[in-house]
Amino acid sequence: MREPNIYGSDTLDAELAPQFAPATSDLPPWGKTTVVGAAVPRIDGHDRVGGTAIYTRDIALPGMLHCAIVHSPHAHAMVKRIDTTAAKAMPGVHAIITCDSPEAKIPWILTNQGAFSQLLDPHCRYEGEEVAAIAAETPLQAADAARMIVVEYDVLPMVVNYEVATKPDAPKLHAVGNQPSPARTSQRGDVEAAFAKADAVVERTFHTSCEMHVPLEVHGSVAQWDSGKLEVWDSTQGVYAVRDSLALALKLPLSSVRVSSHFMGGGFGGKLELGKYTVFAAVLARMTGRAVKCVLTREDTLRSVGNRPANTISIKAAARKDGTLLALDATLLGASGAYPTGATSSYMLLDLYTCANVRAVESSVLINAGQARAFRAPGYPQAAWALEQVMDELAGKLGMDPVEFRLKNIPVVSQLRSGQPYTSTGLADCLRDGAEKFGWAAARKRPANKGHVKRGIGIAAGMWGSPGGPTATVILKLYADGSANVNSGAADIGTGTKTIFAQVVAEELGVPVERVSVENADTGTTQYAPSSGGSQTVLVTTPAVRSAAADVKTPLLALAAEELKIDVDKLTIRDGNIEIAGDTKKVPFSALRSLAQRQQLVGVGRRAPHPVGKVGLPFAAHFAEVEVNTRTGEVRVVRYVAAQDSGRVMNALTFENQVLGGVTMGIGFGLTEQRVLDRQTGKLASGSWHDYKIPTAMDFPVDFQCVPIDLQDKECNSVGAKGLGEPATIPAAAAIANAVCNAIGARIYDAPITPASIVNALASKGGK
């Protein structure tokens, strides 16, 4: 088990390592494409909506047992005694593990300072931490028996307010203290000197709330052992990551652990790592010799499997009269939860705009609450919330249009990556095209409306700092009838990955999309691909898909040349046919007898190396119009334009879907979502969808437009695409906050903007 690093610094390291790449990686960039980019419906859409797709919860194995988990009801406590006598006697019960079992000692949350916990730890550091697990014949028998386990606790002092947790006299979660890692400072230039030269300075402190992933499909696993080999069905974004951690936890060779996730219903970063539920299933299955299913309840997922940590971000920013951004000085504090992890990100603060003098001081702190985890652009929406509001305030002080002010400071190189030029910088295009589609200039000039419902417009920009992780391998099989199968370990977490893979094969080989099948996300049968997270799936794995498709061309042409008795140089492949120079005859692949004899041709593709000396990153600019009811404090987002530079659009439908989902998540982050922990007990007060409100279709703007900036990036990789998942959500909440400020003439610094905070802001404004 490795330390979960929600900011992916491992990824950045790996990217710099030398890479093996076959000749076919150096494919020339595509020009205009016909299948790639088209609005191709998902190849598994029918399975997903028709109910035939098999998710982890649907797995039913002969003799399968069901697992229930016993949780600590206290935010901080030590288990004194566990009595399983009554539970063991309950009907259907097959096995129980507790803090007292040998299996409890499996180390958990490993860092270079050692393990911070174990599978079942008598020291419970948040409400919901696991103290026992049961396997029984039915889910209800397991749940009933779980209630019969008697646990006595010593309740300890607790802290759930992360600012309080930094104080010296705060209750401590671990012997090393609540802030085991020192604050980290990143800087360039001379910030103090720059402030001295400034024409305008803004200094503000922002708070963001803890947000939950709430994927439609809850977390869960099914485990089964065969002859010392472990097979796991898991709802995960990364079958390889889960396999590796599981093998390490259970001391098994990697080849003895098979993890698959053929269909999964959303992760958003919350399903990148091994879960305790998976280990419970595996351990209980080994003890009982039966398959074991362990699926969390919705309440469990809200308590125990991750969140976007609350941040406090203070920014002091300075600019010159002409709009040049002079300096940014920021401190960031994030709430890790009960175990150490970084809980802030300064990347976007330091690199979204050209700025010679920047400093960011980041620290994280432990609290008696569920653990922070990667969550769609970890740290970025928080940073955008603060930075983009400060940018608006600076523009206001300078008397500049917020769009113009941002355009004044567009980066042309990556300041954080040794000044390497970007393969393409669509930020300016996002701002200009988005503003035009939104009608920004006209809307700015519109007079304020008179009624109690105020309209306002806002803009925010964003970027995502990862160009993708390590190499991926893809196998392509071209069958004798000209149909094909693509094999990759990448999970399709709902974004349409499988469909895009099929389109890439169709584009490169001319095989129709409906004749391409996809086998994915199974460590037993598929090739390695990095986890589907960090907006990297398309840019890391589709170049390998293209490379694999190209790799069957050589033997295919050689076979055709031999069979047709025509010089190989005269043959080309187009639309599933062999074409002959100077001849109108087309020979379909399926007509090649030599292909039929071989049954199939196999192509191997690997990701091409990153471009040398350049970096490809995605950008976005979002424009929001809101209506604020000044009597009730309600905010409605009524109009929205999301301009995205993610390089080539791979699929017009899934592109828009991703952006739509990202904006929805931003609306929740900005307006409604908030984990509430009871101050007296540390217990979760928002443990259901009644109490934790995520936006629905009713909260989404009717007037929504996605504006892809299709720059045809020819350098970032052989398909020309950059990431989309994260940049689609990063600026959304900040754009809404700026629009709210524009509507009511008062700025709200803390997310989410609730009816109460609107009323408070209006009251403060009145009192100013």
Added chain:
Amino acid sequence: MREPNIYGSDTLDAELAPQFAPATSDLPPWGKTTVVGAAVPRIDGHDRVGGTAIYTRDIALPGMLHCAIVHSPHAHAMVKRIDTTAAKAMPGVHAIITCDSPEAKIPWILTNQGAFSQLLDPHCRYEGEEVAAIAAETPLQAADAARMIVVEYDVLPMVVNYEVATKPDAPKLHAVGNQPSPARTSQRGDVEAAFAKADAVVERTFHTSCEMHVPLEVHGSVAQWDSGKLEVWDSTQGVYAVRDSLALALKLPLSSVRVSSHFMGGGFGGKLELGKYTVFAAVLARMTGRAVKCVLTREDTLRSVGNRPANTISIKAAARKDGTLLALDATLLGASGAYPTGATSSYMLLDLYTCANVRAVESSVLINAGQARAFRAPGYPQAAWALEQVMDELAGKLGMDPVEFRLKNIPVVSQLRSGQPYTSTGLADCLRDGAEKFGWAAARKRPANKGHVKRGIGIAAGMWGSPGGPTATVILKLYADGSANVNSGAADIGTGTKTIFAQVVAEELGVPVERVSVENADTGTTQYAPSSGGSQTVLVTTPAVRSAAADVKTPLLALAAEELKIDVDKLTIRDGNIEIAGDTKKVPFSALRSLAQRQQLVGVGRRAPHPVGKVGLPFAAHFAEVEVNTRTGEVRVVRYVAAQDSGRVMNALTFENQVLGGVTMGIGFGLTEQRVLDRQTGKLASGSWHDYKIPTAMDFPVDFQCVPIDLQDKECNSVGAKGLGEPATIPAAAAIANAVCNAIGARIYDAPITPASIVNALASKGGK
């Protein structure tokens, strides 16, 4: 659907086609091996005997329906009317197809003369032919409803005696007559002239009975549709062959059909082709939108899914005084069953011994009985039964020892393959080593015993004429911890294929066998391999496994050289370590950081081409000692030596297992197994294991010895192995027949040798 050709002439063609092979195919032959050849227990042995292995019958899908089939009770009849009204009203029934349904028209048994039948044919040509299929909620509901289908037949004249079926006035099964293909003549030299010069001539006619495959696991499939894609679990020897036929039958792209067979319980050639039960499951699943399971009853498998056809073989053979075989002249007639297929093989007759003048005339004939299918060395045991008894009679006439006579005529080249030399000819070694181990010379001198239980010894030789089919591709993944996964489409039909694949990886890369996992026999996830039949799995696919393992060595060494900063020429791989020339330090794969960064290395292996101008074929010589009770006619095989030249022994345990199984099957063929069709009705009289007697452990000789002739063939392929499955059974029955003759002094020409035929032979001998 292609014409099932049980004699694999497709295979012989494909073998001559040009083949793609990467550089790694030209691996130097292994010298002495340590893991390959060892008695490694099966890696899936625990699954198989522990009950955790999932066979097709164990598949249980949510909402799965069950299929029952309605069969013709007549050997020859025309359906007049089918009434499904009552059946449709039965509880649990979801769908019914009959001869009247559109699906009935799916063509079946295609030849270049067109389709000879359809999925549900109103013209029923044998008892058990399918006329309707039902899908219902439970197996019993399906069976009950099947009984409620009312079918009215016009009963037609029938013929089940294949010699009668050749007569002009016999009832005709098809408009083209009972012998649609003309007799085929193969010959070399001048047979008539040779007979004129002979010192000894023998002329005999032999009959063999129809034998059934009776695999432990009955035939069956489960089918499920998702978005127009079909997934099938099948008990098959060849997932690719089934996929191809199914795609053709249902007009689907190959990429839309997935067929898997992770565990299967025996096939013996009877599970090489698409079965009607598979199409029933697929069609009913499409109609109902539910998964459908169709598993045959034992009675169905005995009637409908294949057999070793009865043969009548007449041989006239001549030799010179010095033991030189001068001429062989043979006619062969085989019983195809209700649809055309070749039902004889002259290969062994024409090529086992050096003989300048040979002729074989082969023909097949249709009868109103279940269809012949490939069966462990199709045609060879029948040919051995005749040839090897004639060889003994010739030796007797010449006054020569039967072993000496055979040794006199050992082939050094393949006369049927343009005189190409064999890569190795172990026939002489089989005869010599086998005779020595058996104590042949001493046993020959032993005086006949006095009592009513007579002892006798016999010998027979054999060969198998196929060097294996088209190319196979294998993918090998080496993981970061030095464990590995091998991916191949080959089914492990109980012979230990998976174990041998793991051994080959272990041998080539030094990864321990228990750290190699195997993914196989799934067209959705694995690479193409020919069907597991014709003794070709080891020799076609393991060279590709070795090649794939070798293919990861190059990048592995390059990574190691870069990481260790040592010239790549100084590095070698041994036992899972990188070794450095002139340094005792060993670096395990798992210590390579650069391997961990890449997560895995992928190697692609393909079968090397056959050796140019040479041919590698396996040989065998079996020695049997029997006790014949002259009062009861009972025969017991009491001692047995099987000497096998199959090149390198890949696994000492599975090698002996295969030979043991082959000899068991030969005992059945020679002594007990016989399909009995009622002469009056054409109905199967031996439709259960009570009436169709296969040998058990009680019938197997206690004193059994397997003698591998481990010639380390360095030319046949890169692993040095030739086939074993077929040659292990070919000579067995003939050796027993020769031993019976030696015991009682009378020869029995028809198989099986029953107590009645012993008594008759003794009576005839007395009367002579």
